[in-house]
Amino acid sequence: MKGYQKIGGYAALLEGVLFIIILAIFFLLLPALGLTDIRDLSNPTVMLPIISEWPIVSVVGLIDVPFASLLLLIVLAVNEKLMIQAPRVARVSKILGIFSPILVLIVGIIRFIGILVISDLFRQGLPGVDAGFITIYIVETGFDLSAMVVMGIWVLTVNWTALKFGGFPKRMAYTGLVVGVMHIFIIIPFLVVLADSIWFSWLGIVLLKDIKN
Template sequence: MNKLQKIGGVSAIFEAIIYVSAFVFFGAFWSFPTDADSVQKFAFLAENQIILSIVNFIMYVLFGIILAVLVLAIHERLKSNSPTLSQIASIFGVVWVGLVIASGMIANIGLSAALELSTKDPEQAMTVWRAIYSVVEGLGGGNEVVGGLWVLLLSFAALKGGEFSKRLNYFGLFVGTVGILTVYPADVLTEIFGVSQIVWFSWLGFTMLRSNQS
C-alpha cells in the first residue's frame, strides 16, 4: 500500500511535468503557419512530423499510462472510507485514461495518413486532417468533462473520508468543475483547467509522497 502511494505521488508529479512541457512546447516552440495555404501547412507538418509525433505520444499516450497508475493509487487510498464514491470516481478515471491514450494514437496515425494524402490532393488532405483534429479534440484535447468528473468525484470522496488536506480537496472541486464546464467550447476554460491541473497534480503528488514518508 505504502509503495503504491509513493508510486502514485511520483505519477502525479510526472503528470504535472507533462502538462508544463506541453504548454512550453506549443507556446514557445510550435509555430504552425495558420495563415498559409494547404500546401505550405502540410510542408510544415511533414518537416516537423517526428517531433510532433513524439510530443503527441508524451502528451497523450504516456500521460494516459501514468494516469492509470495514479487512478489505481488514489482508489486504493480512498476505498476504505469512501468505497462508493471512490469506485465511481475510478470508473471515470479509467475512461479518461482510455480517451487520452486513444487521442494520441488517433493524432499520430491521422497525421501520417493526412501527410500521405497531401502529396496527391492537399485540399482533401486538409479536410481529412481537420476531421481527425476534431476527433482528437473531442476525445481528450479540448473536452475535459470526463477528467473533470474524475477529479470532482475523488475530491468529494477524499473530503468524506478525511483524506488529503481540505484545501487540496476544495481546490480539486474547483478543478473538476472547470473540467466539466469545458463541455462548452471555449479555449479559456480548457486553459484554466490545464493550468489548475498542473497545480493540483503537483500538490497531490507531494501530499502523497509526504504522507507515505510519515
C-alpha cells in the same frame, strides 16, 4: 494498503511536469513553427505545410502515451487511498478515472497516426487531403474534450469524497473541486492545464508524504 500510493505519488509529480511541457509546446514550440493563432490548428491550409515540413509535430502526439500511463497509476493510487475512508464512492471514482486515460490514449493514437498519414498524402499531392485533415481534427477534438470532461468528473468526485470523508488536505480538496469544474465546463483550456499541473503536483506530494508517515 499502500501498494500503489508510492508509485502513484511519483506518477502525479511527473504528470504535473507533463502539464508544464504541454504548455511549453503550445506557447514555445508551436509559435516557433509559425503557429501564432490557436485557431490555425484546425486550418488545413496552415497546418498541412507545417506538418509536412516538420515531422516532429507527429511525435508531439506521443506525449499522450506517458500521460495516459501516469494517469492510470494515479487513479489506482487515489482509489487505494480513498478505499479506506469511502469504499463505495472509491469504486465509482475508479471506474470514472480509468475511462480518462483510455480516452487520452485514443487521442494520442489518432493524433500520431493521423498526422503521419495526412502528411504523407499531402506530400504526394493527392486530392481530398484537406477534408481528411478536418475529419481527423474533429474526431481527435471530440475524444480530447471527452477526456477532459471525464477527468474533471473524476477530479471533482475524489475531492468531494476527500472533503466529506478525509484523505486530502482541505485546501487541496477545495482546489481540486475548482479544477474539476474547470475541466467539466472547459474554462480557458490553458488555465485548466496550469491548474492541473498545480493540483497533480500537490497530489503527488500528499501521496508521498502519506507513505512516509
